[in-house]
Amino acid sequence: MNTVVHSGAEGFLHRFEGLRARLPGQRLAWVQALREAAAEQFRVAGFPTRRVEAWKYTDLRPVSDAAFDEALTILGDGDTLPAPRGERRAVFVDGRFREELSQIEGASFAIGSLAEELPRLEGRLGALARPAEESLVALNTMLFEDGLLVTVPTGVAGGVLELCSLASRSERPSAFHPRHLIRLESGASLTIVEEASGPEDTRYLHNPVFEIELAEGAVLTHARIQREGVKGFQLGTVYARIEAGATYDNFTLNAGARLVRNEIHAVLAGPKSACHMNGAQLLRAGQHADTTTVLDHAAPDCASRQTYKTVLQGKSRGVFQGKIHVHQVAQRTDGYQMNQALLLSPDAEIDSKPQLEIYADDVKCSHGATVGALDADQLFYLRARGIPEAKARSILVEAFLQEAIEGVTDETARAALESAVAGWWEKEAA
Structure with missing residues (x-):
């Protein structure tokens, strides 16, 4: 009997049909409805192509043409965790929470597995994500199996939490789609140091989605270190909603993977809130890294800062697309965006596309881009x-x-x- 191999969008839809009864939340009507809607959206849209403006500079054919299996979640002898950087650590292997590898006891806030808490997440899961607009988010919503669930109570200083994501070694390409939900209540604070890595000899797809809610006066520092294996793909999407007086401080370092897309959607939803989205991309021959940001100033007296730097060597390609949307109500907005690239090879390429869309009168916004070589x-x-x-x-x-x-x-x-x-x-x- 011949085995039919399903690749691309068809392969993921085929997997959804096979896993439907085993995915977390299968007995919850609202989760089923969420997954079914996402599956239909992914069935219609499929993987984005370069004909879509937001994907003009990034070709997903290496992902869409591949056939990925379900991850087996085996941590082999050669797979090691990074050295600890704090007292609390949540470890995910192939997108699934591994409590025996984690250190979450004694925390002053709630840390756990999203899959285990699904019955209590109606109205929270999917509140920020937009699968109807983002195909990769639809894919995540359709197939997520687990994720990090964090809630920091009012006024609590949570300290440092490490989020370690590992891909296990496998002879066959695998894919996993963790869904992470982070909520900080009024006046709470937390630092998340996220590190993603995987074996150099394994092809895999890591497709995480974050939904981050910051209540009034909350402060979240989110440092992301992406060091996936050279055959790996990471296509990550972050949604952040920042209420009055709150601050979201994001830094993303892209230093691994064959192809990576780091997409951030942030909304400054309350007066005097702030968002800092900075990052660096360190690219060697054969790598493609795309950072795309969409920042909505939807309230008055808010500030945003973006500084992204890319270093490229060999035949590598970097992309930066940054959009700042200032709504009419967002008077006295202060927005700054800068993208700079350092080319260490004549074969390297950088594409930069800054955008300002301003509907308010009293604003201070600027953007710029530079490209150069070592002095x-x-x-x-x-x-x-x-x-x-x-x-x-x-x-x-x-x-x-x-x-x-x-x-x-x-x-x-x-x-x-x-x-x-x-x-x-x-x-x-x-």
């Missing part, structure tokens, strides 16, 4: 003082990235990012 005079200065060329280049690359990293005020998060960046060029040139 020859600075390189000569370092070399003339006996510094080897690889080390000199590494110093200049780290200096280029430092402006973006300095925007992260949390010491633990900033140290994790600095450690991930340190010596990148020297390791790549070795």
Whole structure:
């Protein structure tokens, strides 16, 4: 008997039909309705193509043409967890919560598995995500099996929580779609250091979706370190709603994966709220990284800052698309956006598309983009003082990235990012 291999959108829809009865929440009518609607949306839209404006610079055919199996969730002897950076850690392997690898006891706030708490999440799960508009979010909604569930009560300082996501080693390509829900109540604070990694010899798809709710005066620092395996794909989407006086501080470091899309949708929903979305992309030959941000200023007296920097070597390609939408009610908006690229190879390519859409009168908004190479005079200065060329280049690359990293005020998060960046060029040139 011949085995039929289903690839692309058809393959994921086929998997949904086979897993429907086993997916978490199958006995909850509202979860079933959510999944069914998402499946229909994905069936109609499929994977986005470059004919879609938001995907003009990123070709998903390496993903859509592949056939992915269900992840087996096996942590092998060669798979290791990153060194701990705090007291609390939530570990996911192939998108599923692993309590025996996690450290969540004694926390001052609720940490757990989304799959186990689904009966109590009606009205919260799916409140921010828009699967009808984003095909990859529809795919996640259709097939999510687990995710991180965090609720920080009013006024509680949650400290640092690590979110470790690992892909297990497999001979066959696998895909997983974790759904993470984060809520900070009024005046609460939390730092999340998220790190995603996987084996170098395994092809897999990691398609996470975050829904983040920040109540009045809450502060969330969200440091994301993406170091997926060289054959891996990460297509992540973050939704954040920021109420009055609250702050969302996001930094994303893309340093792994064959193809990555980091998409952030943030809404400044209350007066005097703030959003900082900074990041860095470190790309070597064969890598493609796309950072796309959509920032809605939907209330007055709000501030936003975006600084994204990309370093490219070999035949790599980076993309930055940043849209700031200032609604008519959002008077006295202060918005800033900067995208800078450092090309270390004549074969590297960067595409930058900043956008401002302003409907208010009293605003202060600016954006800019620059592209350049290492400064020859600075390189000569370092070399003339006996510094080897690889080390000199590494110093200049780290200096280029430092402006973006300095925007992260949390010491633990900033140290994790600095450690991930340190010596990148020297390791790549070795």
